[in-house]
Amino acid sequence: MTDEKKEKLERIFEIIKDQLEPETEYYSYQTYRSRQSFYKVTEGRRDDNVPKVIHWKNNRENLEGTDFNILEVLYDFNRNSEYDKITFFTLSKEKGFTNKTVDAKLLIELMKLALFSDIESGSGRREESVIKIIPSKNSDRLNLDIFTKIHDADGGIRESDFAEVEKYVDCLYHRLDQKLEVIYTSASEHAIEILTVPEISGLTSLYAPVEDLSLEASETEKVYEFLESWSDAKIAKALEVINTNPVLKANVEKRYLKFIRSRVGNDAGLDAFVKAGLTRKEFNLLNGKDFDKNFISFSYFQEEECQLVVNFIGSLVMNYLDIDQFKKEAQAAETEEDLLKIYSYAADIVKKGILEEAKTNPDGWFSKLSIKFANLKVYDVLFEKTDFTIPNLNCLKAFIFYLGINTHRSVYLDIFQSTCKELTEFFWLLPSVPQSSWGDTELKLPEYPLKFSRTAIYRLGDGKRWRNKSFPEKSSK
Numbered sequence: 001m002t003d004e005k006k007e008k009l010e011r012i013f014e015i016i017k018d019q020l021e022p023e024t025e026y027y028s029y030q031t032y033r034s035r036q037s038f039y040k041v042t043e044g045r046r047d048d049n050v051p052k053v054i055h056w057k058n059n060r061e062n063l064e065g066t067d068f069n070i071l072e073v074l075y076d077f078n079r080n081s082e083y084d085k086i087t088f089f090t091l092s093k094e095k096g097f098t099n100k101t102v103d104a105k106l107l108i109e110l111m112k113l114a115l116f117s118d119i120e121s122g123s124g125r126r127e128e129s130v131i132k133i134i135p136s137k138n139s140d141r142l143n144l145d146i147f148t149k150i151h152d153a154d155g156g157i158r159e160s161d162f163a164e165v166e167k168y169v170d171c172l173y174h175r176l177d178q179k180l181e182v183i184y185t186s187a188s189e190h191a192i193e194i195l196t197v198p199e200i201s202g203l204t205s206l207y208a209p210v211e212d213l214s215l216e217a218s219e220t221e222k223v224y225e226f227l228e229s230w231s232d233a234k235i236a237k238a239l240e241v242i243n244t245n246p247v248l249k250a251n252v253e254k255r256y257l258k259f260i261r262s263r264v265g266n267d268a269g270l271d272a273f274v275k276a277g278l279t280r281k282e283f284n285l286l287n288g289k290d291f292d293k294n295f296i297s298f299s300y301f302q303e304e305e306c307q308l309v310v311n312f313i314g315s316l317v318m319n320y321l322d323i324d325q326f327k328k329e330a331q332a333a334e335t336e337e338d339l340l341k342i343y344s345y346a347a348d349i350v351k352k353g354i355l356e357e358a359k360t361n362p363d364g365w366f367s368k369l370s371i372k373f374a375n376l377k378v379y380d381v382l383f384e385k386t387d388f389t390i391p392n393l394n395c396l397k398a399f400i401f402y403l404g405i406n407t408h409r410s411v412y413l414d415i416f417q418s419t420c421k422e423l424t425e426f427f428w429l430l431p432s433v434p435q436s437s438w439g440d441t442e443l444k445l446p447e448y449p450l451k452f453s454r455t456a457i458y459r460l461g462d463g464k465r466w467r468n469k470s471f472p473e474k475s476s477k
Contacts, residue, residue, distance in 0.1 A: 008073050013096040015063060016070075019051045020093040026050055029088040029102075029110070030075045032141075033167040037071065038091065046117035054091070083141045084174030104175045108203050111165040111172075111194060115187035118164045124153025126188040129163040133173055133181055134279065138304060142170050145279035147230070161284055165194075176200065182207055213237045217245040224361035227252070227273060235274050242270065255357060255366065259315035262395045282308055283365045287372065294377050298418075299384035306388045313373055314395035317402050320353035321346055323394045326401070330429045331449055339450070340408070340431050347405040377406040386418040400426035403434070410435050410457075417441060425449040428471070437462060448472050 020026070026038045037056035039046045048056060053063070059071050074089055074097075086107070088100045100106070119125055127150050134143040148160040165185055173180045182197035184207040195207035215222055215237050226238035242249045252270060256277075261268050263276040278286070285305065290297040298306055326346050333339040354374040358367040381403065390396050400423060403411045410432040413423075416439040427434060427446045433454050436445075439461035448454075448471040455470045 005073070005076075008068060009097045011066070012063060012068055012070055012073065013091075015066070016051075016053045017093055017096070019053045020091070021051065022093050024092065026054060026091040027089070028071070028074065028091070029086055031086045031167050031171060032083050033170070035071065035075065041113065044113075044116055046113055083139075083170045086168070086171040102171065102175075104172060104200060104203060107168050107172045107175065108194060108200070111168050111185070112192045114164050114168075115185055115192050115194075116189075119187055119189050121189055123189065126151040126186070127164070128187075129165070129183075129185045131163050131166065131169060131183040131185075132279065133169065133183070135178070136304065142173060143279075143281070144169055145281045147280050161281060184209075209233075215241050217241050217248060220248065221361060223248065223252070224364060224366075227256075227277070228361060228364035228366060230280055232274055235277070239270055239273060254319065255360070258318050259312060262311040262315050278312075278365050283369070286312060286369050287365075291372070291376065295380040295382060296376075296378055297382040298386045298388060299382050301386050301388075303387040303389050306386065306390055310390050310396050310399045312369065313402050314398035316354050316370060316373060317350050317398035318394060319357070320350045321398065321401065323397050323401075327397075327425070327429070327449070331451070333450065333452070335452055336454065339429065339452075343404065343429065343431055344408075347401075350402075351405050373402070375406070378403050378411055379407065379409065380412045380414060383413070383415040383418040383420055385416075386420065388418060388420040390422060392422045392424050396422065397424045397426045400424050401429070404430040404432070408432060413437070415439065415441055416461075420444065422446070428454060433457070435466075437464075445469075 024040055026040050027036075028038045029036050037048075037059050038050050038054040039048050040050055041047060042049075052058060054070060060069070062069050075087060086102045088102050088106070090098045090100055115127075119127070127148060129146060129148040132145040134145060136143055144163075144166055146161050146163045146166060148163050150158040150160065152158070163185065164187070165183070169180075169183065172183075179198065180196060184193075184195040186193040194204050196204045197207050199206040211231060211233050213233060215226060217223070223238050223241060226234040229235065242252055249270070256273065257270065260270070260272050260276040264272045268276065286309065290299075290301075291309075296309075298309070301309075326342070329342050330339055333342060351374050354370050358370040358374070361367055362371075408431040411430065411434045413434050413436040415437060418441055420441065421444050423444065423446050425446050425448075428448055428450055433456050436456070436458045437460075438444075438458065443458065443460065445456055445458070450472075453470055453472065455468050457466055457468055459466050
């Protein structure tokens with residue numbers, strides 16, 4: 001802590017100390033995921049009944065008679081903190097402000113406090129959460145796959161992808177030398193439990209759920225249920241059974257292998273299913289509001305999220321379409337009418353194939369998403385502050401092909417303040433050439449691959465005039 005910061009805190013303390021309760025300790029912390037205003041602990045629960053001067057309702061106001069905001073002074077050095085950073089302060093009338101070192105023990109204590117505080121006394125509610133930790137390929141920030149089950153007093157059960165303790169996970173992961181894989185929490189008004197993989201010596205026990213792993217090769221539907229169960233143990237059991245049955249293995253590979261390879265590499269096999277299969281979080285993204293009502297929205301998506309969408313939809317298409325063969329046939333077309341026939345024939349095979357495969361394990365994530373995307377009519381694709389830096393590989397070409405399978409009208413691409421450098425030559429192979437708007441970004445129409453002429457309609461941002469450009473461009477003499 002700098003001398004300037006110490007001086008500010010000392011000045012603040014002199015102003016507020018007479019408003020603090022004696023022999024009472026207040027706590028506040030900040031992680032990159034959240035900032036917690038001052039609280040005290042009463043009967044094991046977080047208690048926001050603190051003096052007005054440090055109450056959360058006033059945390060946006062400067063201290064009277066100064067230009068200081070207490071929380072801003074505490075955390076000014078932490079504005080651009082690392083994802084694993086947590087800053088923890090205590091405050092008391094007797095000792096003033098203290099910046100406390102945060103170790104794994106304190107983090108577990110904070111997690112238990114958060115869990116117990118979230119369960120209202122007398123509610124009869126119980127919550128269980130499983131948090132799988134997935135390191136990001138492109139960032140220090142962790143991807144958290146969260147499944148929470150809420151048991152209400154009336155017997156009802158609700159599910160959520162939020163966990164009360166998720167704000168602490170990055171910090172705990174790095175305090176444990178990046179060896180933490182899973183956190184399980186259970187909370188009721190009577191008991192709090194935290195289990196982990198691996199166990200944390202002296203702090204947690206090992207999370208080892210008991211599961212029924214009985215499975216035979218003849219139980220085909222159950223094999224798919226195991227594969228899409230989000231249980232590592234059940235997936236391992238399914239793969240063990242699949243390897244004893246060549247016919248079943250061939251069918252499973254036909255369904256999943258292109259998606260697996262799009263995620264982890266062209267040499268991958270079914271043994272990469274645990275690593276490559278969708279997480280609950282990814283399923284919820286694909287099954288959510290960004291893909292509905294005749295549009296696909298990539299707005300505010302990072303590269304990893306865009307790649308997920310392209311990989312899943314693209315692999316569905318490639319299960320039934322030879323990308324290179326289709327391109328060859330399309331480039332041989334002499335007229336737009338010929339191209340439309342070639343595309344329509346291929347699109348019909350793709351859609352029928354996807355829907356037929358979806359009859360297997362219809363309640364699993366693969367079939368649910370297959371049905372959704374096979375029937376989605378895409379009129380608009382939206383990019384706003386999107387990092388769509390997807391390489392020009394077959395998966396992306398298949399995704400662009402997909403945009404026209406349910407409509408022959410021109411798809412509208414609305415690209416605003418986004419990185420979108422590659423739409424591939426398949427942009428030109430759709431039944432109608434997409435219309436596109438390029439706002440505050442570089443116009444990037446793909447290279448033209450066809451014999452006959454087609455026209456692109458585009459504009460350089462909302463409110464700008466529409467322009468027509470015919471391809472192939474005539475060479476000037």
